[in-house]
Amino acid sequence: MQAPETVPKKTRARGLERAFAIIDFLHLCKEPKRPIEIAVGMDAPKSSVYELVGLLTALGVLERADDEGRVFLGRKLHYWGLSYLENFDLTRLAQPMLEFITERTRETSQLCMLEGNRYAVVMMNEGNRQFRISADIGESIPLPWTASGRLLLGHMTDAEILDFIPDADFVLPDGSRLEKQAFIASIRSAHAEGFFSFDSLADTYTQCFAAPVYDGSGTCLSTLCLIAPKQDARANFQMYRNVLTGAAKELTAALKFGLNHKGIAAE
The missing domain is CATH 3.30.450.40 (GAF domain)
Structure with a gap:
């Protein structure tokens, strides 16, 4: 029987992978997308994508681009990129x-x-x-x-x-x-x-x-x-x-x- 404590770790790992996949998807699209468009484009569960888009937006990793719910890469990624280039x-x-x-x-x-x-x-x-x-x-x-x-x-x-x-x-x-x-x-x-x-x-x-x-x-x-x-x-x-x-x-x-x-x- 699987130890209960291993389940949350795997769940978090899958969520983290999907969060980075969303960022990468927007990078490749090169334009803002609605969460539903992201989910369809990634062939990913809509509920999971909506939840992660909300979390990434709250953290400043993604930013809202218009009043229709489109999101794109946030300024925080730019700051991270600058740190990468400097180091x-x-x-x-x-x-x-x-x-x-x-x-x-x-x-x-x-x-x-x-x-x-x-x-x-x-x-x-x-x-x-x-x-x-x-x-x-x-x-x-x-x-x-x-x-x-x-x-x-x-x-x-x-x-x-x-x-x-x-x-x-x-x-x-x-x-x-x-x-x-x-x-x-x-x-x-x-x-x-x-x-x-x-x-x-x-x-x-x-x-x-x-x-x-x-x-x-x-x-x-x-x-x-x-x-x-x-x-x-x-x-x-x-x-x-x-x-x-x-x-x-x-x-x-x-x-x-x-x-x-x-x-x-x-x-």
């Missing part, structure tokens, strides 16, 4: 690196990481040209679609990679299917070279560059990325590559030794 070395140290990359190349630079078994842009510094390229921060994207995916998975075995990535994620935006062994071969090549670049699979006019940032064990913790119009990317390929890989090496060293950015990335 997490990677993002704190990455910002000046992104500014440096954009200053030298004029292109959009990004810090990218794994988000579960997908890829997400964590930070971005927009290019300073008239034609600007940007991406949605936090949006999860299938790893096979990205240059960063070739680097973030370099520490895994072939079997681990195939088990990690959902089969559906090998279907590319144009409906074609990326052959799995070709993807693994590109991972091995990128990992050995410490760099990867290809034409963006999400559009027809940009090229993506990615360089690895390693943790103390030599695992690719994140990537520094650069997105440029194809014509500029091809004309300045080597310079872009050198700036990006130099910045990634400097960020790796900064994480390891606690250094400050001094603008010493290679040209």
Whole structure:
């Protein structure tokens, strides 16, 4: 017979998981929603969602957006995010690196990481040209679609990679299917070279560059990325590559030794 004291703990755990799921759902929707819309969108019990939305709103984690009951992410999450940025070395140290990359190349630079078994842009510094390229921060994207995916998975075995990535994620935006062994071969090549670049699979006019940032064990913790119009990317390929890989090496060293950015990335 189950001990009575274990039941409340499991109930609280389920409630906590659903509360975070509500926050994540609103983040992905990028617009306020009524509790009933949240429940339907999450396929979750309406009574539970209404109760949690009320609690999260009372705590300031969610805020009411209008008189029709819609709610969205609250300012408290913004404050938590600022605390995270101030105390997490990677993002704190990455910002000046992104500014440096954009200053030298004029292109959009990004810090990218794994988000579960997908890829997400964590930070971005927009290019300073008239034609600007940007991406949605936090949006999860299938790893096979990205240059960063070739680097973030370099520490895994072939079997681990195939088990990690959902089969559906090998279907590319144009409906074609990326052959799995070709993807693994590109991972091995990128990992050995410490760099990867290809034409963006999400559009027809940009090229993506990615360089690895390693943790103390030599695992690719994140990537520094650069997105440029194809014509500029091809004309300045080597310079872009050198700036990006130099910045990634400097960020790796900064994480390891606690250094400050001094603008010493290679040209």
